[in-house]
Amino acid sequence: QSALTQPASVSGSPGQSITISCTGTSSDVGGHNYVSWYQQHPGKAPKLMIFDVTNRPSGVPDRFSGSKSGNSASLTISGLQAEDEADYYCTSYTSSHTSVFGGGTKLTVL
Amino acid sequence: EVQLVESGGGLVQPGGSLRLSCAASGFTFGDYWMHWVRQVPEKGLVWVSRIKSDGSETNYADSVKGRFTISRDNAKNTLSLQMNSLRAEDTAVYYCARGVGGSRYFDYWGQGTLVTVSS
Numbered sequence: 164q165s166a167l168t169q170p171a172s173v174s175g176s177p178g179q180s181i182t183i184s185c186t187g188t189s190s191d192v193g194g195h196n197y198v199s200w201y202q203q204h205p206g207k208a209p210k211l212m213i214f215d216v217t218n219r220p221s222g223v224p225d226r227f228s229g230s231k232s233g234n235s236a237s238l239t240i241s242g243l244q245a246e247d248e249a250d251y252y253c254t255s256y257t258s259s260h261t262s263v264f265g266g267g268t269k270l271t272v273l
Numbered sequence: 274e275v276q277l278v279e280s281g282g283g284l285v286q287p288g289g290s291l292r293l294s295c296a297a298s299g300f301t302f303g304d305y306w307m308h309w310v311r312q313v314p315e316k317g318l319v320w321v322s323r324i325k326s327d328g329s330e331t332n333y334a335d336s337v338k339g340r341f342t343i344s345r346d347n348a349k350n351t352l353s354l355q356m357n358s359l360r361a362e363d364t365a366v367y368y369c370a371r372g373v374g375g376s377r378y379f380d381y382w383g384q385g386t387l388v389t390v391s392s
Contacts, residue, residue, distance in 0.1 A: 166317070166319075197374075197376065197378070199379070201318070201379075203318075208368060208384055209310075209382055214380075215377060215378065220380065252317065252318050254320070254378075256375075256376045256377065259332075261320060261333075261334060262323070264310075264318045266317045
């Protein structure tokens with residue numbers, strides 16, 4: 164149950180776009196379309212941003228989008244805003260009937 | 274409004290036990306899989322365990338298998354995590370989360386309860 168691989172940090176200026184990658188294996192990311200993304204501000208509980216690879220829950224801005232290719236998934240945030248600064252985590256269901264998270268990515272809005 | 278409220282965290286010595294609870298409200302608890310996820314302060318999220326809506330199936334991360342037991346009481350809308358043989362590396366904030374479609378994603382999370390394992 165190795166963690167999915169995410170970059171430790173990414174940054175961008177307001178209005179720009181950034182992409183966070185999430186790499187797993189054929190037993191998790193590559194084997195299922197059950198990849199989701201969570202935003203976590205300091206001291207707060209995680210918040211669902213993307214589910215089933217590409218879907219946004221109601222209330223999440225359409226600036227957030229997800230995709231997947233092979234064993235890797237990505238979260239793209241366009242039109243960066245100051246309030247997007249947070250930690251982001253990907254997760255996937257696995258063939259072992261467990262879930263696995265990525266190590267998390269700290270997004271800094273410059 | 275969906276609410277998940279964890280309780281039961283605290284300071285425990287290595288080798289000790291602790292039981293966490295998660296009180297659910299605002300939805301039909303017995304219709305959903307439920308999960309525990311933990312987070313070492315300033316570190317990442319780690320999935321711990323899940324239990325099927327009727328309690329008939331459970332799964333665990335390798336790191337807690339044989340030491341932790343997840344359970345639920347659908348009549349009381351309560352999820353529990355019995356943690357035995359605790360180790361320093363179990364120190365973390367423990368979140369309960371509602372699972373959609375089993376483990377497709379977690380749409381609601383509690384605020385977390387801190388467990389500290391230290392002598």
